[in-house]
Structure formats: structure tokens, C-alpha cells
Amino acid sequence: xxxxxxxxxxxxxxxxxxxxxxxxxxxxxxxxxxxxxxxxxxxxxxxxxxxxxxxxxxxxxxxxxxxxxxxxxxx
Numbered sequence: 001x002x003x004x005x006x007x008x009x010x011x012x013x014x015x016x017x018x019x020x021x022x023x024x025x026x027x028x029x030x031x032x033x034x035x036x037x038x039x040x041x042x043x044x045x046x047x048x049x050x051x052x053x054x055x056x057x058x059x060x061x062x063x064x065x066x067x068x069x070x071x072x073x074x075x
Contacts, residue, residue, distance in 0.1 A: 015039050029071045 009030065019033045031041060 011039070029068060032068070032071055 011034065015034060015037060018037050019030070021030065021033065035041060
């Protein structure tokens with residue numbers, strides 16, 4: 001996935017009902033859970049416009065990384 005954190009998703013209702021999505025970092029684990037359920041995953045290219053805003057480190061991403069790693073390393 002090019003950008004798994006965008007938050008834009010489309011999925012079948014049946015798959016949505018199977019996913020747990022019980023985490024602080026849904027955007028980071030959503031694709032992993034769907035793949036574990038055997039879902040086909042694809043991307044649709046879009047065009048965006050640049051937004052001028054200050055860029056910096058969002059320290060919350062370290063916390064989100066922890067949840068993704070925990071998901072990947074689960075038993």
C-alpha cells in the first residue's frame with residue numbers, strides 16, 4: 001500500500017462485520033486485518049492538491065507504530 005494512513009476505504013459489508021478493528025490505530029491495522037481475512041487489496045490512484053501547512057513530527061505516530069508492531073508480532 002502506498003499510503004495506508006489516508007483513512008479512505010471501501011469494503012464489502014460481510015468483510016466489515018468480520019474485522020475486529022478494536023485498536024487505537026485502526027488506519028495502521030485495517031489492511032493487516034483485511035489481509036488476514038483473505039480480502040483482495042488494491043489501490044485506486046487519486047489526484048490531490050498541495051496544502052501549505054507547517055510540517056513536523058507527529059509523535060503520536062510512535063504510539064501508533066507500537067500498535068501495528070504488536071499486531072504483526074501477535075501469537
